[in-house]
Amino acid sequence: MRMVDLIEKKREGQALTKEEIGFIIREYTADKIPDYQMSALLMTIFYEDMTDEEIAALTLAMANSGEKIDLSSINGIKVDKHSTGGVGDTTTLVLAPLVASVGVPVAKMSGRGLGYTGGTLDKLESIPGFKIELSDRAFIAEVNTNKVAVIGQSGDLAPADKKLYALRDVTATVDSIPLIASSIMSKKIAAGADAIVLDVTTGEGAFMKNLEDARRLSHTMVRIGELAERKTMAVISDMSQPLGEAIGNSLEVIEAIETLQGQGPDDLLEMCYVLGSQMVVLGKKAETLEEARALLEEAIASGAAFETFKKMVKNQGGDETICTHPGRLLTAQFELELPAQTSGVVAKLVANEIGIAAMMLGAGRQTKEDTIDHGVGLKLHKKVGDQVEKGESLATIYSNTEQIAEVKKLLYQNIIIEESADEPTLVHEIITE
Numbered sequence: 001m002r003m004v005d006l007i008e009k010k011r012e013g014q015a016l017t018k019e020e021i022g023f024i025i026r027e028y029t030a031d032k033i034p035d036y037q038m039s040a041l042l043m044t045i046f047y048e049d050m051t052d053e054e055i056a057a058l059t060l061a062m063a064n065s066g067e068k069i070d071l072s073s074i075n076g077i078k079v080d081k082h083s084t085g086g087v088g089d090t091t092t093l094v095l096a097p098l099v100a101s102v103g104v105p106v107a108k109m110s111g112r113g114l115g116y117t118g119g120t121l122d123k124l125e126s127i128p129g130f131k132i133e134l135s136d137r138a139f140i141a142e143v144n145t146n147k148v149a150v151i152g153q154s155g156d157l158a159p160a161d162k163k164l165y166a167l168r169d170v171t172a173t174v175d176s177i178p179l180i181a182s183s184i185m186s187k188k189i190a191a192g193a194d195a196i197v198l199d200v201t202t203g204e205g206a207f208m209k210n211l212e213d214a215r216r217l218s219h220t221m222v223r224i225g226e227l228a229e230r231k232t233m234a235v236i237s238d239m240s241q242p243l244g245e246a247i248g249n250s251l252e253v254i255e256a257i258e259t260l261q262g263q264g265p266d267d268l269l270e271m272c273y274v275l276g277s278q279m280v281v282l283g284k285k286a287e288t289l290e291e292a293r294a295l296l297e298e299a300i301a302s303g304a305a306f307e308t309f310k311k312m313v314k315n316q317g318g319d320e321t322i323c324t325h326p327g328r329l330l331t332a333q334f335e336l337e338l339p340a341q342t343s344g345v346v347a348k349l350v351a352n353e354i355g356i357a358a359m360m361l362g363a364g365r366q367t368k369e370d371t372i373d374h375g376v377g378l379k380l381h382k383k384v385g386d387q388v389e390k391g392e393s394l395a396t397i398y399s400n401t402e403q404i405a406e407v408k409k410l411l412y413q414n415i416i417i418e419e420s421a422d423e424p425t426l427v428h429e430i431i432t433e
Contacts, residue, residue: 245383
C-alpha cells in the first residue's frame with residue numbers, strides 16, 4: 001500500500017476503505033508518512049468530503065492510535081460533555097458538579113483554550129492550588145468518591161489527532177466537517193465515557209457560523225458515537241452573542257459559582273439545564289427530560305450542586321474558600337466601565353469580536369506559547385433585547401492597564417443599539433439519531 005496511490009484515489013472522488021484509512025493513521029503516527037503527503041490528503045478530503053463510513057473509520061483509527069482510558073472501575077454510567085466552543089462558554093464548570101450532584105459520574109478530561117479566552121483547564125487554574133493533573137488511579141478514585149473530577153487530557157490520548165490538528169492549522173484545512181468530527185469524537189471515544197452529550201454551537205462566536213453546517217456536524221458526530229457503541233446526542237445552541245455575562249477566566253469561575261447558587265445569568269442556567277437533563281437521562285438517573293430537569297433544579301435549590309463544586313475544588317487541591325468568597329479572584333488592577341453612547345435596545349452583540357476584545361486584554365491566547373492573564377476580561381451588563389439608557393454601563397472591563405482605547409473601540413463597534421431587537425434563540429435543535 002502506497003500513500004501516493006491513496007491520495008490519488010481520494011482525489012478521484014473514491015471512498016477509502018477501513019483498511020486504507022487504518023494504514024494512513026498508523027503510518028503517519030509512526031512518522032513513516034511525511035507531512036507533505038498528509039497535507040495533500042487533508043486538502044483532498046477538504047474538497048472531496050468523506051462518506052459516513054470513511055469518517056467513522058478515520059475516527060476509530062485515531063482513537064486507537066494511542067492510550068485509551070479505561071473507566072470501567074468507575075461505578076455507574078459515565079457521561080461526558082463536549083462543546084465546540086464559543087465566547088463565555090462556562091457550561092462545563094457548572095455542568096460537571098451539577099450533574100454529579102444527582103448521581104451521574106462525570107469523569108471529565110478537558111483542554112486549554114486557543115482564542116478568545118482560556119479553556120476549562122485555564123479557568124480552573126484561576127483557583128489557587130487547583131490541580132488539573134491526577135494519576136489515573138487518583139482520577140478514578142475521585143470520581144467514585146465525589147462523582148466528579150475535571151483534569152487535563154493525557155498526552156497519549158489520540159496522538160494521531162494531535163499531529164493532524166497541528167498540520168490542519170497550517171494548511172487551511174481546519175474547517176472541514178469530516179476532519180472536525182473525527183478530531184472531536186476520537187478524543188471522546190478514547191477518553192472512555194459510556195455516553196456523550198455534544199453542545200454544537202452556531203453563530204458569530206462559534207466555529208460553525210451557519211445552522212446547516214452545525215446540523216451536519218451534529219448528525220455526523222452522533223452517528224460516529226453510535227457506531228462506536230457510545231450513546232450520543234447533540235444540542236445545537238446559539239453563539240451569536242456570548243453565553244452568560246462573563247468573558248475571562250476568573251470572571252467565568254465566579255459566574256459558575258453564582259450559577260450553581262441559582263444566581264447566575266438566565267441563558268447560562270437554561271443551557272446547563274438543557275445539556276444536563278440529557279446527561280442525566282443518558283446516565284439513567286431519570287427516564288424523561290422533565291424528570292431530569294426537576295432533579296437538577298432541586299440540586300441547585302438545595303445547595304447540593306454548589307456543595308459538590310466545593311468538594312471538587314478541595315479534593316483537587318484548590319482553595320475552597322474562594323467558593324464562599326469569590327471576589328478574591330478579582331485580581332485585575334483596574335475596573336473600567338463602558339457607558340452607552342445612545343439609548344435604545346441592544347440589537348446585537350457580535351460574539352467573536354467581543355471575544356477578541358477580551359483576548360486583547362490578555363484573557364486568551366493568540367499562540368500556544370502565550371501566557372493567559374487569569375484576572376482580566378469583561379462582564380456584560382446588557383444582552384440582546386435589553387433596554388439601555390445613554391450613559392448606562394454596557395460592560396465592566398477588567399484590565400491590568402488603563403490603555404484600552406482599542407478595546408473600547410472594538411466593543412462599541414460590536415454592541416449594536418437600535419430601536420428594537422429580535423428575540424434571541426438559545427437552542428436551535430436537539431439531535432438524538
